Amino acid sequence: MSVDQLHSLEELDRFVAEPGKRLLFKHSTICPISTTAHEEFLSFLGEQEVPAAVILVREDRPVSNAVAERFEIKHESPQIFLLEDGQVKWHTSHWKITKAAIAEAVQG
Template sequence: MSLEKLTSFQELEQLLKDKDKVLFLKNSTTCPVSHEAFRQYEKFADELEESIYYLNVQESRPFSNEIAERFAIKHESPQVLLFNNDNVAWHTSHWNITYKNLKEKF
């Protein structure tokens, strides 16, 4: 599996400098919809050779808020963001976070 947890905006900023494409999940540890989204995200990660990333909103709320502010994307949880060259190229949330959608977009 190639799934890595981030805990700070600085970590994400560094990834965006180092990589052209970054897939990122904002996840709640207490929500059943988030739990299912995380399962779909893990399933997708299992097939990849490269890493994809996530944060747990309860543990990193300021980080989650900073993402919403910096990229002008309304905060949702669960929420997937696909960054391409330091911009959000695609994002979705809740029941739209499926293995199929992740595979199509990434």
């Protein structure tokens, strides 16, 4: 399982432009809720082959802000997006980020 960390708008553009389904996770390294959600995200990826990337919201704030602006979805942290062919097909945040919820969204 490989999870890219996006540090620049160019990396975000490349990730979003790729075809097919992909997961994008916005993570705050100082938030316990985000830590739990990140563990759920990694647990899902341990069993599924879905391209995935993480944005650290404090360290790479411009990239995090660009996601909110580009997709017109209010920033939250933690937050996960299922992208398909460059469009958001599903998103959720906080305690709703579970392995089961991610699996259901990806399979749907």
